[in-house]
Amino acid sequence: MSSQSLRRWSWIHKWSSLVCTVFMLLLCLTGLPLIYHHEIGHLLGNDVEAPAVDPKVGRANLDEVIAAGRALYPNKIMMYMSQEADEPNIWNVTLGDHPTDEHYKPIAVDARTAKVITEPAFEGGAFMSTMFRLHVDLFAGLPGKLFLGFMGLLLLVAIVSGVVLYAPFMRKQDFGTVRHGRTSRLKWLDLHNLLGIVTLVWALVVGATGMVNTWADVLLKYWQATEIAEMLAPYHGAPPPTKLASMEDAVRLAERASPGMQVAFVAFPGTPFASPHHYGVYMRGNEAFSSRLYKPVLIDAQTGAITDHRDLPWYLTALLISQPLHFGDYGGGWMQFLWALLDIATIVVLGSGLYLWVQRGRAVKRHAQAVAQSGAPLATPALVRTGD
Template sequence: MTPTSLRRWAWVHTWSSLVCTVFMLLLCLTGLPLIFHHEIEHLLGDAIEAPAMPADTPRADLDRVIAVAQARHPGKVVQFLSREADDDTFWFVTLADTPDATTLRKSVAVDARTAQVLAEPELGKGFVNLMFRLHVDLFAGLPGKLFLGLMGLLLVAAIVSGVVLYAPFMRKLDFGTVRRERSRRIRWLDLHNLLGIVTVAWALVVGATGVINTWADLMVQYYQYKELGAMTARYKGLPVPTQLGSVQQSVQGAQALEPGMAVALVAFPGSAFSSPHHYAVFMRGHEPLTSRLVKPVLVDARTAQVTDSRELPWYLKALLVSQPLHFGDYGGLPLQIVWALLDIATIVVLGSGLYLWVARKRAVPGTPARASAGQPSGAAP
């Protein structure tokens, strides 16, 4: 690599790192508790648990489940019926003032066996939600998500440029060398480079999947416009039904069409994931990967008859697969611990990069600036 190209890569690495580092530190700090969000919710007493019953206990009729939730909030309409991938003992019923409302929502957790109300969790409250909102959109909605997506792209640029610079820098040193006899800045430079190259694959995966997640709202809107629009085209212009058919029958129709899958979500007519004329029943598989992918089945909201079912487009599949990769929540506690350790190492890389940049600025004026690997504008010895 020529000195000119080395300087260019160093410039890319320095400024892409400096622009995104503070926000990446925030994401790493907020992402750490999110890796263990289930465990934290149990610790804080926020987790919902249904009473223990035999696994073959019959499930309550879904129309009864809906009625029980609506009785708690008679002035609201149901938007969604959903359940956790790893717990089918209760349903979440989400209600709002109108089918398409995004605020003032209420949630009721209903036992799937007895149709008894278990809890009414406050949406948008609690420590885990605070961390989640900071991590996802900085409490700024779609603009916040897109801004963090831009920061994620800068992170990817910083990682790639750091790898390019790492090779020529390490020609004179053995891998993993930390020169403890040198100055504090040099020790931090070596540690920064070492941790940076060790975590490079993980940081690229988490950074890239994080960028994909910031585009989720736009992907869903495009899906509604193109895919869902095509699936419901023949209903265009028809009056919106005032009487809805049975949710239980609608779900049974979807299960008959996809017998090897389980219900993940039922979107009610007029809500974000359905049309004014349909129940959208989203089915998922039972394996670690297929449980993250869903297949929509549209059911006529008046007749409870299945009208269409299609595979999700590739971009929504990419989104759904990227989410467990981003948070490391598809391999149980061992993988969560690995994700947490790599997150902490990345925090050290980001923090040491800032320190090295500040230390360079404080250096004696006139010191030649030489490119270093894997750190923002710190000088290699």
């Protein structure tokens, strides 16, 4: 690689890293507890568990489940109801003042008795809720998400440029070498490079999936403006439903139309995952991978008839795959542990990068002062050039 090309890549790596490092440190620090959000919620006693009942008790009618939730907030409307794959005895019912209410009320209802169990908090309580909002949008909504997405893009640029710079650097020494006994800066430079290469694939995966996740709102709006608009064309100009069809009948109809699948969640009319005229019943598979992919079944909210059902477009499929992959939710405890270790290693990479930048600035300043005192011509010190 020519010296001019090396300088160009060095400039790209330097500034892409400097711009995104502080925010990436924030995301790594907030992401670490989020990897274990289920476990932290359990330790803090925020888990919702279904009470023991007679095994002979069957499944409650879904209309009764909805009625139990609405009884707590009669002035609010239904937004969603969902079930976790590992907790089929609980329906999570969500109510709000309007279909897109961000201050919704979550209610856990027993799926067998249709009795309210509790009003759960976010897993881990206020601390985990704060970590989640900082990690997702910096408490700034869509602008915050898109800003963090741009920081994720800069991270990918920094990783690629770092790999380009690392190749010629490693020709001079064995892989994994950490030089001791010279200067603290060189030791941290070697450690920074080593950990950067070790965490390369993970950082690319997490950075790319995190960037995709920040586009969720935009992708949903695009889906609504294209495929959903196409599915709703026959309802153009039609008045909204005056009476909603039975949810029990709607879900059973969706199950018959999607053999081998089970209900993941139901979106009520007006919410982003439905339409003003439909229930959106989202089915999922039973395997570890297929359980992350949804198949929407649109059901006329007034007549209870299926109007359309089709697979999600590729970009929403990519979004659904990237969300659990971002937090290591696919492989159980061992994958979570690996994700946590790599997260900590990335924190060291980011922190050492900041340290090296500060130390380099100090070295340049000391060199300039020494030159000024000696009256010698100004030259770049070898310490600043070596390994950068």
